[in-house]
Structure formats: structure tokens, C-alpha cells
Amino acid sequence: MARRIVFLGPPGAGKGTQASRAARELGIPHLSTGDLLRQAAREGTALGKEAEQHMRAGRLVPDDLVLSILGERLAQPDAQRGFLLDGFPRNVAQAKALDKVAPIERVVAFKIPEGLLVERLTQRRNCPKCGTGYNLSTAPPRVPGRCDRDGELLVQRSDDEEASVRMRLKVYLQETVPLLDFYRKRGTLVEVDADGPPDSVASRMHDAVQ
Ligand code: AP5
Numbered sequence: 001m002a003r004r005i006v007f008l009g010p011p012g013a014g015k016g017t018q019a020s021r022a023a024r025e026l027g028i029p030h031l032s033t034g035d036l037l038r039q040a041a042r043e044g045t046a047l048g049k050e051a052e053q054h055m056r057a058g059r060l061v062p063d064d065l066v067l068s069i070l071g072e073r074l075a076q077p078d079a080q081r082g083f084l085l086d087g088f089p090r091n092v093a094q095a096k097a098l099d100k101v102a103p104i105e106r107v108v109a110f111k112i113p114e115g116l117l118v119e120r121l122t123q124r125r126n127c128p129k130c131g132t133g134y135n136l137s138t139a140p141p142r143v144p145g146r147c148d149r150d151g152e153l154l155v156q157r158s159d160d161e162e163a164s165v166r167m168r169l170k171v172y173l174q175e176t177v178p179l180l181d182f183y184r185k186r187g188t189l190v191e192v193d194a195d196g197p198p199d200s201v202a203s204r205m206h207d208a209v210q
Contacts, residue, residue: 003028003082004102005209006089008179009110011168012117012124013194017133018110018205019086026209028082033090036069037061056158058167060175063093074101084209091175092182107183108208110194114169121165125154 003026007015016032023030037055040048047069051061060066070088073079085104089095098104123136127147134141134154142148159168183189190208194201 002080003084003209004104004106005083006085006104006107006183007087007110008107008176008183009194010112010114010117010172010176011165012121013110013112014198014201015086015110017198018194018202019084021202022205022209023084025206026082026084028084029078030086031070031073031079031083031088032086033066033070033088034086036073037066040069056164058159058164058171060090060171063091063097066090066094067097071101089179092178095179095182104183104188106209107179107189108205109180109183109189109191111191112194116195117169118162118165121160122162124160125156127152128155 005022005026005028007019007022009015016034019030019032034055037048037051041052041055042048047065051065054061066088074083083102085098089098119137120135123138125134125136125141125145126132127134127150129152130147130149132147132149133139134147141154143151145154146152147154158164180189192201192204192208194204
């Protein structure tokens, strides 16, 4: 049976970190709408340019743009054997749209104290060449500012500056938290403690997706 899983949680909860591990274990693609939108922005498509303005400000990208980019990705052959969605849905309208395309069997909600998130996100850095992620507090590179793998200069996501981070948290509380009840009522929600070292969280995520 195709596995169709959603990881839901506030910005900085560790969804991306855990989703790539869990998807590898399950043998299904990890689909991050944030990554798809950032790729479109890098490619300079009309959709990417419009999305970038919303992302930089920490707002949600309009539903029609996100649905169009995700719809294309879900139509690709590898997604027919299932997928792990990271960052989608983010509001009830998106959840209802997803129901029509591919009903979800499990939603894993990341529970984490809000106080940890701003620090985690403002300390995040990525390699623009190979995509490796670092955290200046918890997982720093060996040489400050440089990727361990290829020596490239690390960069900060434009929406990881403190003002955008605070806006993203506000948007999460207003738009995405109502999804917890939406999925709880359907019996598909599993809440997982996402605080602690990545390996401990991974073991809890492993149990939650089995
Ligand atoms: P998106 O890219 O989805 O960002 P996000 O949801 O805000 O989540 P993040 O990627 O910032 O955090 P994460 O939970 O994945 O944590 P991570 O593992 O990276 O979306 C960005 C924007 O795109 C949105 O604001 C919106 O504009 C737009 N967008 C995307 N989807 C959309 C949609 N469906 N509708 C409308 N708009 C949409 O970890 C964070 C940091 O913490 C890293 O440095 C990591 O190393 C560290 N870390 C992770 N786990 C641990 C741990 N256990 N202990 C210590 N540090 C840890």
C-alpha cells in the first residue's frame, strides 16, 4: 500500500531534518513545498518570483501557487508509491484540496517549546552548492562559515532573519494550528515530542510512522 504521510509543525521544529531520514527509511520521496518554492525562485520562473516575495516576508505563499507546484510534483512517477509531505498542508483549504488528490493516512505533529525555535532558525546555515545544512549552535561546520564537504561559503535563508522568523511563527499559530484539530477529528493525528537530540527525535519519528 502507498504510504502517504504528512509532517506538521512550527518553523524550526525539525521537520526537514527528520523527514529526509524517515523518507529514506520508508523508501518514499520527501516532498517539501518550501524546497519546491525555493527551487522555482532560483530558476526565476514567474511562480518562483511571486512566491519569493511572500517567503521573504514570512507569509504563506497563496494556495493556488502552492497547489500548482505540488500538483506537478505529485504527478511524477516516484510519488505514485507514496510520499512524505513536509510543510504541506499549512491551512484547512490546502488540507481539503489534498484530500481530493491523495488522502493522507497519517499526520505526525511535532510538539516543541516555542522558545527553542527562534534560536534554531536564526543559527541555521546551508551550503548553496550541495545543500548540506548546519546550525551554528548545535551542528557547526569544522571551519567557520565553510561547508565541510566542498568548502563553499555557507548562506542564511532570507526568511531566517529574526523578523521573518517571528512572522512565520505567528502565521503558523493562526493558519496551521487549526489543522491539528482537523486531523485529530479524523483519527489520523499522532503527536510526537520533537525536543531533544536529532537521533532521539528520529527514533520517536520512526515509531510514529510505522
Ligand atoms: P519551509 O521551507 O517549509 O519552512 P518552515 O516550515 O518554516 O520550516 P523550516 O524549514 O524553517 O524548519 P523545519 O521544521 O524543517 O526544521 P529543520 O529541520 O530545517 O517554508 C518556508 C516558506 O515557504 C514558508 O514560510 C512559506 O512562505 C512558504 N511555504 C512553504 N510551504 C507552503 C505552503 N504549504 N503554503 C504556503 N506557503 C508555503 O531544522 C531547523 C534548524 O534546527 C536547523 O538548523 C537544524 O539543524 C536544527 N535542528 C533540527 N532538529 C534539531 C534538534 N533535534 N536539535 C537541535 N537542532 C535541531
